[in-house]
Structure formats: C-alpha cells, structure tokens
Amino acid sequence: MAEFINSGNKDTRSGFGAGLLQAGRLNSKVVAMAADVTGSVKMDAFASEFPDRFFQCGIAEANMVSMAAGMAIGGYVPFIGAFANFATARILDQIRQSVCYSGTNVKIAGSHAGITLGEDGATHQTMEDVGIMRMLPGMTVVCPCDYNQTVAATIAVSRWNGPVYLRFGRPSVPNFTEEGAEFRIGKAQKLLEGKDITILTYGHLVWESIQAAKVLEEKGVSVDLLNIHTIKPLDVEAIKASVARTGKVIVAEEHLIAGGLSEAVAGLLARTNPVPMRFVAVDDKFGQSGKPAELMSRYGLDAEHILSAAGQLL
C-alpha cells in the first residue's frame, strides 16, 4: 500500500489563507471580502499585503455576497470569507440570484465547516452546506483534504471561471498530500488502487479513510480510495470505473447524508450500477459542543466507523 506521511498537523483554513495570498500575487484582479472574521478565516495576510483589494464588510453577509457579484461584473475575482454556515445557508437566496442565476464569478470560502468547528456548537457548525450549494445550478463545490491541498485548491479556484463554493475547516489535521501538487477541479484524486471495496470521501475524512484502509489491507482487503475533493461537478467516470471493479461502496463525509456526497453517489449509481453502499455520514441531526476529535467519533465520522461499514459490506 502507498505510504502517506503526515508532515505535521495544520489547519486547512490556513491553507486557504496561504493560497489566497498566492492567488492575489498571481492575479491582480483577485479581491477579498470578509464579514468581521478576517483572522478566523485567514484572510489577514491577503488584507495586509493588498489593503486596496480587501473589503471589510462587517457582519452583513447578504450584502457581502451580492456586492461580490457586482465586483465580478466589473471584472474582478472576488473571494468572500465567513464561517461556512453564514457563507451558505444564511445567504442562500443571495447566492442563488446574485451569483448563480446571474453567472457571476464569485468564490465563496466557507471556513469552520463541519462538526469539527467544535466547542461553539450547532449554531456555528454546518453539515448541510455541501448539499445546499450542490443544489444550485451552475455552482461548483470543492472541499480539499489537508493544508497543502487547500493551498492548491484555492489557487485553482481563483483560475476557475464561474461560481465556486470552497469548503474547509478549523482544526489542525494531518498534512500529507504533496506540496505544490496540481489540483484539478472536477477530477477525483486516486489515493489507493484496490479491487475489493471503494471508499469515496473528501475533507477531514480522507485521512481517516487512509487509516481504515491500512487496517483493511492487513486483513487482506484492498481498498480503492478516491478523494472526491470536487463534489460538484462529480467525477462520474472515476466513480463508475472504481465501482465496476469493486462492486461495493462506502461514502465517508463530514456532512449529513441528505444532500451530501452520499446522496450524489447513490443517485449516480442508482441510475448506472446499483451496488451495496454504506454511508459514514450524519443522519438528520444537528451537532453539539465538544472537542473536534471527540465529536467526529461520537457522530460516527472516523476510521473506526469506516471499518465497521466495511465489515457490513464484505
């Protein structure tokens, strides 16, 4: 099995901050806006290097995203930053009309996504955002798995033409993908080649899936592991090819089953190749306060739960 080395835990939001700064250096049309959480969403380095291209918008997310649409019309590439729930659900209609229906080139950066936001509790956690954003016509949804990949994804998003929701998180997690590796939006990243079972995952659960795959490997089960960092548009061919080989699928995501990759994959395979599936995701629940790792475990979102799902399928 391929080796994945953790070069040291880092938060993906810092990857966004580093990526945004690089994107700003590469393209003078990149601008950024924050809703009073500049430091939390790691836009501060961009703001200090490009003060003219950074717009503090106050705690007024609805205005911020529509304003970003106006800047996009004027030829700029605006990134708006807020906690994921406030960057999506709170301003859904603004994203729908000002961004998607208007085809404006706005990049929505949702930080602190998922349950790993932790102690602040359910009001600030979101496990619905991917589903909400996926449903909008014209929206691209990206969620990288670690620091290095978030840097690369942010730069790729800045070059992508059209609305994008870029999802990342708060906690420090293993950083194991190659620094500077190319990030291709819409193209699944094959992490492990296997023949017995397919695991489709993204975000913080990629590392957990690798840990689960190691255990399965020791038991003689080979895992085909795909990092579906682009949830929309889905890399249909990669998923179909993998499932055609293995005939069994686990989808693991820090999100509700409803609207997430789980339902996206189920919808695809129901039409093309129905096979036994298990979802390592949250079923119709809000989160609660707690430490990130503790919450991931209590809500069934870790290597242990991936293994038990595999046990049911094998």
Next chain:
Amino acid sequence: MTTGYTLQQTASQVRRDIIRMVTAAASGHPGGSLSSTDFLTYLFFKQMNVTPETWKRSGEGLDMFFLSAGHLTPVLYSVLARRGYFPASELSSFRRFGSRLQGHPSVEWGVEGINQSAGSLGQGLSVALGAALAKKLSGDDRSVYVLVGDGESEEGQIWEAAMVASHHKADNLVAMTDWNHQQIDGSIENVGGMTDLKSRWEAFGWKVIEADGHDFTDIEKAFNEASAAKGAGKPIMILFRTEMGHGVDFMAGTHKWHGKNPSQEQCDAAMKQLEETIGDF
C-alpha cells in the same frame, strides 16, 4: 436611439409600451413601472453616458444601471428598447415562453442592457455597490446608478448595503428610490412603516436629494446635484416623489395595480390618455 422627441414624448411612448406589454402578457407590474417612467427616461436619455450599440456587461468606461426592484421590467425593457439596446418590436414577446424578456430581468438570456438578474428584492443595491467599488479600484471615473423601490427598502439587505456603501465612501454610486408610497398589501405607511426615508438614509451617512419624480425640470436638477456630489465621500440617494400608476387615471395613486394587468377595454381607455409619439411596437 430614438431621437427628435422631447422627454415628455418619449415618456408617453414608454407608458404606452408598459400598458400594452402587460395587457398582451396578461400579467406584469404596471403600477411601479408608471411611477418610475419619467426619471428613468431622463436617466437613459440625458444623464448616463452609455453606448447601447456596443453594450457589454462589465460596463467598463461607461455609466451603469442596475434594477434592484426587478419586477419593474415593463419600464426597463421599454426604456432600453427605445434607447436602442434592442429593437422595440421585441417588446411584444414580454413574459412569453422562450422570450429573452423574462418576467424579471435575467442575464441568462443575454438581453443587452441587463447587467444582473433581479426579482428577489433587496439585492440590487449591494450588486451596484460592488460594481461602483470595482470602478474605483480600476480607476474608472464613471458612475453606477441603481433603482430601489420604497417597499423594497423594508428588506434588511438594503440597510446592510447602506451601511457598507457609506463605510467604503462609494461616492460614485447614485441610488434612486421610486417613492410612490405603495406596495402590494397597501400603503407603505400601513404595511412596513418605512416612512421618512430622508432621515433614515441621512442617518446611514448618505447624501440625500429629494425631487418631484414627474417633473423633468426637478428631475434634471436632482441629477445635476447628484453629479456635483460625486467624489465628495458619500454615496448618493435621490428620493423621487412619485405616484404609483402615474399617467393612467384609473391606475394612479393606488397599490391595486402593483402586479395586475388591465383588460383589453382598460388598455384601450389608457391609450386614450397617453399620446402615441415614437410609434407603438
């Protein structure tokens, strides 16, 4: 562009277009379209520096207009057509299946002069603010105009935009309120209570100008004052005092024609009150 007509004559034709469009479509929003006809006619025919023949969405180097109160498509489409953005004959397709002239403006259909989709209220002021800040950032000294409804001003996002616009000194942004005092359920005073718009906008740090929205001399004065205030550090709001349904006696001064089409007989009656000048589509 239609030339050789006075503003009054142009506005009269626009009002005919509005009534004929909503009658033919058997739906649409005549009331607010009629109240904003005069100052929009002035804006497109006298005030803005635009080139309809070579229109592009980015508005680079030109003045730009955004419609925030998206239901006012009858007046917008008519003014755009009469100004030369697209042929007036297309107005007959308003609200029909497959038409570019959707019930609410849509960029998806590539209509010349439409910079942004609108319909869900409260968003257009923010979009215009973004476009205005983009102009400042790229050193483009043209202005951005946006039309907001007085009923629409009950939306919270309007006041988010009001705050952020003055905070960022968007003094190339000229908003206009069609202050007709009516909304779907009745008068503004009875429904949302959004009265005394002048003090509210001033409190948010805007330069506020008031004018009679049906008097071209007063409209001109207001736009001149707005132009003079450009660059002075404050976003600008022109409150146009108007009458809903203005120009058609049975539609005037009531909320009842906000989103209702006249019958053919009512349309015929309205036509008798509005002179055909440029020529019906």
